[in-house]
Amino acid sequence: MxxxxxxxxxxxxxxxxxKTASGIVLPDSAKEKPQEGKVVAVGTGRVLDSGERVAVEVAVGDRIIFSKYSGTEVKFEGNEYLVLRESDILAVIG
Amino acid sequence: MxxxxxxxxxxxxxxxxxKTASGIVLPDSAKEKPQEGKVVAVGTGRVLDSGERVAVEVAVGDRIIFSKYSGTEVKFEGNEYLVLRESDILAVIG
Amino acid sequence: MxxxxxxxxxxxxxxxxxKTASGIVLPDSAKEKPQEGKVVAVGTGRVLDSGERVAVEVAVGDRIIFSKYSGTEVKFEGNEYLVLRESDILAVIG
Amino acid sequence: MxxxxxxxxxxxxxxxxxKTASGIVLPDSAKEKPQEGKVVAVGTGRVLDSGERVAVEVAVGDRIIFSKYSGTEVKFEGNEYLVLRESDILAVIG
Amino acid sequence: MxxxxxxxxxxxxxxxxxKTASGIVLPDSAKEKPQEGKVVAVGTGRVLDSGERVAVEVAVGDRIIFSKYSGTEVKFEGNEYLVLRESDILAVIG
Amino acid sequence: MxxxxxxxxxxxxxxxxxKTASGIVLPDSAKEKPQEGKVVAVGTGRVLDSGERVAVEVAVGDRIIFSKYSGTEVKFEGNEYLVLRESDILAVIG
Amino acid sequence: MxxxxxxxxxxxxxxxxxKTASGIVLPDSAKEKPQEGKVVAVGTGRVLDSGERVAVEVAVGDRIIFSKYSGTEVKFEGNEYLVLRESDILAVIG
Structure with missing residues (x-):
């Protein structure tokens, strides 16, 4: 984990x-990079100058929209993940 | 949502x-990008270093003027939205 | 509003x-951009990290001097306005 | 005002x-830009993140040395002024 | 130490x-730079503006994923280490 | 003052x-810019966001080492001075 | 001092x-810049926005590893020193 x-x-x-209008499945390079993801783990939140830690606004399982090209790709146990900062998340789909 | x-x-x-003076409807590319929008959802507000969360100054339904070219375009359930930061909003039309 | x-x-x-010395009225492009304005609306002020909101130092009706080229031009109900940040205002004429 | x-x-x-050594008065373009000024008006001071307003360290009538090329030139009622930020002022001549 | x-x-x-699919061991230059490390020492944590020191979130022995190309390589007693800032660490493998 | x-x-x-090894006094342009100075006046110190003013760490008469090329040259009553920010001062010679 | x-x-x-493998002593220009130093003096520490002064984490006599190319070279009484900011110090050798 x-x-x-x-x-x-x-x-x-x-x-x-x-699929295109004619039903042809597009190969990966012809598609826009995805902007949608599912949260699988969240950090403890950032620490303010006051010393208070602010909980992350999203929870495991949330489906989110994030800024294209943000985050770092990580491979772990054969799966691909993206590690984002909370500020890269635009909205939760709810 | x-x-x-x-x-x-x-x-x-x-x-x-x-429309131009002669009544011709202009196609999209000939128009300036819009600067006006209607708020459909607002976040919980930003968190200050003191730990206080500041509510966003606009409410759902507000018509706003925002900085051209700011924000991120998002397609969701067939509709197009723009996700702005509150600081990109210049004024509310009220 | x-x-x-x-x-x-x-x-x-x-x-x-x-007018020039010879009495000719100069067209707009030959004049320097104006640096003077009249305040027609003010925001609620910025929020400090302490959570305190600081009222804007100018009031509706004030005539002000502002930094050239600052602000965003906005057309609203046929009139042209400029939306400035308070920090773009140099001085009030009083 | x-x-x-x-x-x-x-x-x-x-x-x-x-004057040059030979007594010739130099025209303006041959001189260095002045670095000395007399304070004619001061603002209310900047507001700290704690909410405290810090009074400006100079007073009307003070003669000051300021950073060359800083500030904004303003013409008002036929006179020329320079609007500086306090941080552009290097020292008071006292 | x-x-x-x-x-x-x-x-x-x-x-x-x-190894490649055909079982050939790749020489170092043909591999991506590693993104995985084991923590051997942690600092006392950064100091907030409030004066509070925030303990580092990782502990000695933790296996971590970090941002490629971050940190400073250090040779010490014949071994090679990488000195990272906590903010370069993406996640702990746990 | x-x-x-x-x-x-x-x-x-x-x-x-x-002097060079052969005893020739070097003209000014052949020397490195000085890095040493004597403090002749100090400001009231910078103001923190908490509202506290922090006294400058050097005193009149102190000999200091400062970062080359930092500060602003000022001529006053026939003398040349350098106005530095405290942060340009590396060390006091004591 | x-x-x-x-x-x-x-x-x-x-x-x-x-020395190279063959025992030849390398002249200075052929070596990497040193990354190791011994602390000879420490400042009073930086002042936080809260007004608190944070003591420097290293002490006189400590051997340290620092970021290459950081700091300012200073000659004093015939010796060469490097003035670093604490943040340029990566680790203490202890």
Whole structure:
């Protein structure tokens, strides 16, 4: 298991099979990078100058929209994850 | 539904049909990018170093003027939205 | 009406007709950009890290001098305004 | 009268007639830009994150040395002023 | 022994022998730089503006994932270490 | 007299006559810029976000080492001074 | 004696004679810049926004590893020193 630090969040990408109007499945390079993910682990939150730790606003299992190209790709036990900072998350799908 | 994080706000663009003096409807590329939007969701607000969370100054339904080219475009359930930071919002039309 | 957010201020430009020594009225492009404006709306002020909100130092009706090229031009109900941050205002004419 | 905002200060430039060794008065372009001014108005001071407002360290009438090329030139009622931030002031001549 | 300062952490790189599908062991230059390490020493943590010191979130012995190319390589008593800032650590493997 | 503002310090440069091995006195342009000075005036210190003013760590008469090329040269009553920020001072010679 | 200001530290470089495998002593330009030093003086520490002064984490006599190319070289009474900020120090050898 990956336990992210601070205000970091580990997500799995949520990809949807894309077909063109004519029904042809597009290969990966022809698709836009995904902007959607599912949270698999959250950090303990960032620490303010006052010493208070602010809990991350998302929870494990949440589906989120994040800024394209943000985060760091990590391979772990054969799976691919993305480690984001909470500030890279735009919205939760709820 | 999209629930934006922190001081983020989700808006729908408010576009007005534009006609030239001669009555010709202009196609999209000939128009300036819109600067007006309607708030559809607001985040919980940003957290100060003191630990206090500051509520976003706009509310769902507000019509706003925002800085051109700011924010991130998001497609969700067939609709297009823009996720802005509160600081990208110049004024509320009230 | 436009209600600016945070430490923003909405102003109308104050332009004075400019004549050359020979009495010719100069067209707009030959004049320097105005540096003077009249405040038409003020925001609620910026929030400090302590949580305190600091009222904007100018009031509606004040005539101000502001930094050239600062602010964002906004058209609203046929009028042109400039949305400034309070920090773009150099001085009040009083 | 000009009332500067925050930690701003309005000054008049103090220029001294410059002669070369041979007694020729130098035209303006041949002189270095002045670094000396007289304070004509001071702002209310900047606001700290604690909410405290810090009074400007200079007073009306003070003669000051300031960083060359800093500040914004403002014409008001036929006179030329320079609006500086307090941090552009190096020292008071006392 | 190396005792890192502040929010710094000393790690040893964890490298795994890499074989291609055909069983050929890849020389070092053909492999991606490692992203995995084992913590061998932790600093006392960073000091907040409030004066509070925040303990580092990782402990000696932890296996971590860190941002590629971050940190400073240090040779000490014949061994190679990497000195990271805590903020370069993405996640703990736990 | 020059009274520096905030965390500023006024110094006189301390120059030592430099001779080459053959006893030739080097003209000014052939020497490195001095890094040593004597404090002639100190400001009231910088103000922290807490509102506290922190006294400058050097006193009038102190000989100091400062970062080359830092500070602003000021001529006053025929003398040349350098106005430094306290943070440009590396060490006191004591 | 040099008394560094704030969070600064004065160190002497610790250089080790380097021989190639064949026993040839390398001249200085062929060696990497040293990364090791001995602390000879420490400042009073940096002041936080809360007004608290944080003591430097190293003490006179400590041997340290520091970031290459950081700090300012200073000659004093015929010796060469390096003035570092505490944040340039990676670790203490203990």
């Amino acid at each position: 990956l336990k992210p630090l601070g205000d970091r969040v580990v997500i799995e990408l949520v990809e949807t099979e894309e | 999209l629930k934006p994080l922190g001081d983020r706000v989700v808006i729908e663009l408010v576009e007005t049909e534009e | 436009l209600k600016p957010l945070g430490d923003r201020v909405v102003i109308e430009l104050v332009e004075t007709e400019e | 000009l009332k500067p905002l925050g930690d701003r200060v309005v000054i008049e430039l103090v220029e001294t007639e410059e | 190396l005792k890192p300062l502040g929010d710094r952490v000393v790690i040893e790189l964890v490298e795994t022998e890499e | 020059l009274k520096p503002l905030g965390d500023r310090v006024v110094i006189e440069l301390v120059e030592t006559e430099e | 040099l008394k560094p200001l704030g969070d600064r530290v004065v160190i002497e470089l610790v250089e080790t004679e380097e």
